[in-house]
Amino acid sequence: MVTRDVMQQRVQIPLSAESLTEERTAYLERLVRQARTAAAVFTQFTQEDVDRLVKPMVLAGLDQAQHLARLAVEETKLGVMEDKVIKNMVATEFAYNYIKDKRTVGIIREFPERNLVEMAEPIGVIFSITPITNPTSTVLFKCIMAIKTRNAVIFSPHPNAWRCCSEAVKIMYETALKHGAPEGVFACLESHTLQDNAYLMHHKDVGLIDATGGPGAVKAAYSSGKPALGVGPGNTPVYLERTADLNTAVTDIILSKTFDNGTICASEQTAVIDDEIYDLVLKKFAALGAHICNEKEVKLLARTVIDPETGFMQAAAVGQKAIDIARLAGLSVNPGTKLLIAPIQGVGREHPLSVEKLFPVLSVYRAKSVDEALKVCVDVNHAGGLGHTAVIFSRNDDVIRQFGELMNAGRILVNSPGSVGAVGGVYNDLPPTFSFGCGTGGGNSTTDNVNIYHYLNIKRVARRTQAHMWFRVPNQIYFNMNAVANVHQFASRSTIIVTNPSLEQFGHVDLVRRYIPEGTHVHVSVIPDAEPEVKVVMQGVEALNFYKADQIIALGGGSVIDAAKIMKLKYESPEADLEELAAPFLDLRKRVIEYPTEKINRVRLIAISTTSGTGSEVTPFAVLTDKERARKVTLADYSLTPDVAIVDPQFVMSMPKGLTADTGVDCLTHALEAAVSSYASAYTDCNAMQAIRMAFKYLPIAYQHPRDEEARCMMHNAACIAAMAFSNASVGVNHALAHAFGARFGVAHGRANALMLPHVIAYNASVPTKFLPSPYQKGYVAHKKYATIADLLGLGGHTIDEKVKNLVAATEQLLDQLGFPRSIADLGISKEEFERAMPDLTKLAFDDPSWRSNPRMPLISELAELFWKAYQGRGLGNMADAVRQQTA
Amino acid sequence: MAMIAVWLKVEEERVVQALQEASEKLDGIEGEVTLDLSSVRRIDPSAVRAMAEFAGMAEDKSVKVVLRGVNVDVYKVLKLVKLASRFSFVS
Numbered sequence: 001m002v003t004r005d006v007m008q009q010r011v012q013i014p015l016s017a018e019s020l021t022e023e024r025t026a027y028l029e030r031l032v033r034q035a036r037t038a039a040a041v042f043t044q045f046t047q048e049d050v051d052r053l054v055k056p057m058v059l060a061g062l063d064q065a066q067h068l069a070r071l072a073v074e075e076t077k078l079g080v081m082e083d084k085v086i087k088n089m090v091a092t093e094f095a096y097n098y099i100k101d102k103r104t105v106g107i108i109r110e111f112p113e114r115n116l117v118e119m120a121e122p123i124g125v126i127f128s129i130t131p132i133t134n135p136t137s138t139v140l141f142k143c144i145m146a147i148k149t150r151n152a153v154i155f156s157p158h159p160n161a162w163r164c165c166s167e168a169v170k171i172m173y174e175t176a177l178k179h180g181a182p183e184g185v186f187a188c189l190e191s192h193t194l195q196d197n198a199y200l201m202h203h204k205d206v207g208l209i210d211a212t213g214g215p216g217a218v219k220a221a222y223s224s225g226k227p228a229l230g231v232g233p234g235n236t237p238v239y240l241e242r243t244a245d246l247n248t249a250v251t252d253i254i255l256s257k258t259f260d261n262g263t264i265c266a267s268e269q270t271a272v273i274d275d276e277i278y279d280l281v282l283k284k285f286a287a288l289g290a291h292i293c294n295e296k297e298v299k300l301l302a303r304t305v306i307d308p309e310t311g312f313m314q315a316a317a318v319g320q321k322a323i324d325i326a327r328l329a330g331l332s333v334n335p336g337t338k339l340l341i342a343p344i345q346g347v348g349r350e351h352p353l354s355v356e357k358l359f360p361v362l363s364v365y366r367a368k369s370v371d372e373a374l375k376v377c378v379d380v381n382h383a384g385g386l387g388h389t390a391v392i393f394s395r396n397d398d399v400i401r402q403f404g405e406l407m408n409a410g411r412i413l414v415n416s417p418g419s420v421g422a423v424g425g426v427y428n429d430l431p432p433t434f435s436f437g438c439g440t441g442g443g444n445s446t447t448d449n450v451n452i453y454h455y456l457n458i459k460r461v462a463r464r465t466q467a468h469m470w471f472r473v474p475n476q477i478y479f480n481m482n483a484v485a486n487v488h489q490f491a492s493r494s495t496i497i498v499t500n501p502s503l504e505q506f507g508h509v510d511l512v513r514r515y516i517p518e519g520t521h522v523h524v525s526v527i528p529d530a531e532p533e534v535k536v537v538m539q540g541v542e543a544l545n546f547y548k549a550d551q552i553i554a555l556g557g558g559s560v561i562d563a564a565k566i567m568k569l570k571y572e573s574p575e576a577d578l579e580e581l582a583a584p585f586l587d588l589r590k591r592v593i594e595y596p597t598e599k600i601n602r603v604r605l606i607a608i609s610t611t612s613g614t615g616s617e618v619t620p621f622a623v624l625t626d627k628e629r630a631r632k633v634t635l636a637d638y639s640l641t642p643d644v645a646i647v648d649p650q651f652v653m654s655m656p657k658g659l660t661a662d663t664g665v666d667c668l669t670h671a672l673e674a675a676v677s678s679y680a681s682a683y684t685d686c687n688a689m690q691a692i693r694m695a696f697k698y699l700p701i702a703y704q705h706p707r708d709e710e711a712r713c714m715m716h717n718a719a720c721i722a723a724m725a726f727s728n729a730s731v732g733v734n735h736a737l738a739h740a741f742g743a744r745f746g747v748a749h750g751r752a753n754a755l756m757l758p759h760v761i762a763y764n765a766s767v768p769t770k771f772l773p774s775p776y777q778k779g780y781v782a783h784k785k786y787a788t789i790a791d792l793l794g795l796g797g798h799t800i801d802e803k804v805k806n807l808v809a810a811t812e813q814l815l816d817q818l819g820f821p822r823s824i825a826d827l828g829i830s831k832e833e834f835e836r837a838m839p840d841l842t843k844l845a846f847d848d849p850s851w852r853s854n855p856r857m858p859l860i861s862e863l864a865e866l867f868w869k870a871y872q873g874r875g876l877g878n879m880a881d882a883v884r885q886q887t888a
Numbered sequence: 889m890a891m892i893a894v895w896l897k898v899e900e901e902r903v904v905q906a907l908q909e910a911s912e913k914l915d916g917i918e919g920e921v922t923l924d925l926s927s928v929r930r931i932d933p934s935a936v937r938a939m940a941e942f943a944g945m946a947e948d949k950s951v952k953v954v955l956r957g958v959n960v961d962v963y964k965v966l967k968l969v970k971l972a973s974r975f976s977f978v979s
């Protein structure tokens with residue numbers, strides 16, 4: 001509660017306390033020491049202990065309400081005794097009602113669904129400045145809040161309200177002490193100077209300054225460099241809109257504006273009244289005891305109550321009765337006049353009465369329209385009232401909302417009086433207070449009604465949350481020989497088969513057609529034998545539109561299936577921006593961009609894989625080649641996952657040896673990376689581990705004996721099973737390296753993976769230089785996972801070290817069996833050329849999202865080291881170094 | 889010079905008195921004094937004051953003060969009033 005300072009001396013609180021005598025310093029030090037000890041001792045109190053203290057204090061305050069009100073009026077010579085009694089009662093009883101069941105010790109609030117708990121830590125010593133306008137009520141209120149929150153307070157009351165305030169402190173202190181509060185918990189400065197205030201504001205043992213006072217005190221509080229709760233002045237506009245209940249409005253405003261002679265800074269200062277109700281409103285005001293000033297009276301009044309130099313209200317008028325003010329101004333008014341009403345024509349220095357007036361003078365403004373009324377309210381709000389309070393009387397929800405948006409006020413009160421409304425707990429559910437935060441508009445740190453929570457350090461105990469995990473794969477996966485027959489069960493009017501020329505030549509398309517239900521219109525869209533480009537995809541979308549397709553059958557390797565996934569996306573949601581959808585992300589669940597959910601077409605995607613590697617038939621990924629910018633972009637979203645996957649080995653019998661090896665190693669890499677991924681779960685582990693076993697056993701056979709149906713079938717299933725793992729656990733640094741290297745040197749994906757694989761296993765199995773934050777896992781386990789894999793493969797070894805080494809050796813052996821080059825050098829790339837490419841390679845690899853789930857976070861230097869290892873080539877000798885660092 | 893160490897049990901209700909008694913014995917102590925606070929659940933401002941005074945006197949006489957069995961709530965109070973550094977603690 002703030003007056004535009006009534007006492008000029010409060011306006012300039014010096015920042016330095018140098019002029020204090022030694023004796024005075026010793027006195028202040030003693031006060032602080034006592035308070036600090038009390039606060040420290042207070043920390044041992046439980047909630048029950050504290051609550052036992054609060055109630056008798058509240059009762060004592062209620063009991064002494066009238067005594068204190070009398071003292072206050074006698075001493076300050078402002079306000080209304082009866083109203084001050086009410087204020088003292090609100091400060092105690094209403095505050096008690098608000099705080100009595102609230103927890104302020106230990107755990108104060110719990111949010112089990114968020115695994116969060118809030119705990120209270122007291123502030124310690126609070127230095128509190130209290131105002132002349134609400135002297136005893138503010139003290140009572142702050143004492144009760146402080147005890148409830150286990151803090152000690154040193155009070156510095158307004159010099160002209162010192163006696164009543166120190167009496168209030170004494171009553172509260174004695175009651176608290178009697179019921180067990182620590183000695184020294186409250187103190188009131190015995191007479192004080194501005195130097196005392198400055199000294200205490202800067203004292204290292206004072207934790208918080210709670211300054212309810214004039215702007216000088218508030219500013220000094222904030223300038224002290226200490227945490228402060230300074231609350232500022234107001235200039236409350238009240239808008240009487242044409243739909244308002246006028247009787248309520250007029251009564252409420254009179255009540256509010258005359259309450260304690262207008263000393264509550266939230267009371268109405270200028271009433272902005274709609275033109276059509278203006279005359280009626282003034283008539284009603286007059287009927288209830290307001291005097292409507294004429295033009296001449298307005299001038300006389302302004303000259304009397306506003307300081308012409310500063311433009312602020314005169315201290316002498318604060319808290320005075322309307323008739324006394326009228327007499328001072330030389331106006332003749334009826335003896336029972338409660339309120340002086342001054343019509344004004346605008347807001348600002350030329351309209352002196354448009355500022356804050358903490359006495360029963362209300363300016364009124366006649367507004368021609370809602371628009372004009374709102375603008376004048378904005379003007380009043382900005383004329384010294386930012387952040388404080390604004391009031392509206394209206395039944396029009398739209399106008400109320402608009403008013404709420406326009407006013408910068410911590411309290412926007414609807415159809416209720418400003419002063420008593422802002423205090424809270426009487427007319428609304430705001431927390432009761434005698435300190436109105438005015439936010440940054442008023443140079444304050446809060447817009448709240450200052451209450452117990454501002455007297456606490458709230459600590460948040462955040463428990464580790466169980467990360468949400470998932471396992472998402474297509475609804476339907478058909479596998480083993482002749483699984484393609486299942487195509488028959490999917491009714492369609494118009495189907496497009498997307499495939500490659502070579503696959504058509506192999507007769508694979510005819511095989512699929514055989515199972516498409518009769519009567520379906522089938523169109524075959526043949527796309528080039530290359531990784532998909534946007535241009536190719538868009539041609540496919542044209543065909544889908546032309547044939548009004550309701551089903552796509554993607555028949556091919558990863559390239560064809562990925563192309564079909566993007567065709568489906570663009571066909572269903574033509575607005576989808578592929579560039580934007582490929583934006584980088586750290587965590588799939590938190591990423592910024594969203595895939596379209598609105599679809600203008602619906603189409604079923606059946607993916608029939610013809611290679612045993614990518615597993616694209618079950619993955620949510622699609623890789624696009626951007627030829628113009630010589631790069632690949634990966635789209636990732638579960639909406640891209642095909643509806644139906646068909647894993648039929650008869651389509652892979654035709655794969656040449658090289659393709660079998662390349663795609664097979666891709667499958668093995670997917671499974672090995674998913675197994676150690678930081679997103680791995682029991683659900684992905686079972687798939688990853690099984691796929692690894694199958695690949696180790698059947699890949700060499702499928703490679704050596706391409707017509708071996710069992711081996712082909714097992715490898716085809718292994719690719720799909722590995723893909724189920726990495727669709728949900730993602731891949732790792734091997735893919736980041738392979739993508740970068742493959743793109744830069746035009747090396748097939750599987751082959752690029754093969755060149756990196758043994759080095760990456762050794763790298764991941766050794767103690768990470770850097771850990772990547774991962775709420776999905778409880779610790780670094782990659783080395784143990786590799787050891788488990790070695791066990792599954794029956795590779796022997798006793799220690800984790802040995803097992804990892806054996807896994808690396810077995811992988812190298814497998815790669816040799818598959819005829820892969822042993823090093824990048826073997827590909828004919830010179831050392832110089834590779835060196836030149838290194839900055840690009842490491843940059844590309846680091847930008848690749850694949851490693852985000854890798855168990856080790858790769859540093860750029862480590863990526864370079866891995867590239868160089870791959871350049872030099874595999875062989876146990878090379879691995880020894882890395883494996884040696886491995887954890888036990 | 890022989891070390892004369894003293895061990896005193898302090899009860900919760902008599903912290904101030906116990907410290908007063910202990911301070912009277914300070915003259916005869918060389919080395920250290922151990923105050924057993926294991927039955928003190930809470931301390932009040934007068935106890936804090938008494939402890940501060942006792943710490944001062946012990947320092948003057950170069951006697952080390954060891955507090956035994958201080959519970960963590962009391963320990964926090966001593967920390968807040970900046971007394972903790974003037975004592976040694978054993979459990």
Ligand SMILES: NC(=O)c1ccc[n+]([C@@H]2O[C@H](COP(=O)([O-])OP(=O)(O)OC[C@H]3O[C@@H](n4cnc5c(N)ncnc54)[C@H](O)[C@@H]3O)[C@@H](O)[C@H]2O)c1
Pocket residue numbers: 500501502503529530531532556557558559560562610611613614615616619620621622623651652653654655656659663749
């Ligand atoms: N979507 C995913 O989850 C995912 C995962 C990894 C890789 N990819 C992407 O998939 C693409 C690689 O896919 P891929 O390895 O399946 O190769 P691919 O689809 O590019 O096919 C390679 C070549 O083999 C031919 N081919 C396919 N099946 C054949 C068969 N049965 N017999 C003979 N020839 C056949 C193709 O016509 C093509 O010319 C890359 O673009 C890669 O980035 C996607």
Ligand SMILES: [Fe+2]
Pocket residue numbers: 614666670735749
């Ligand atoms: Fe891959």
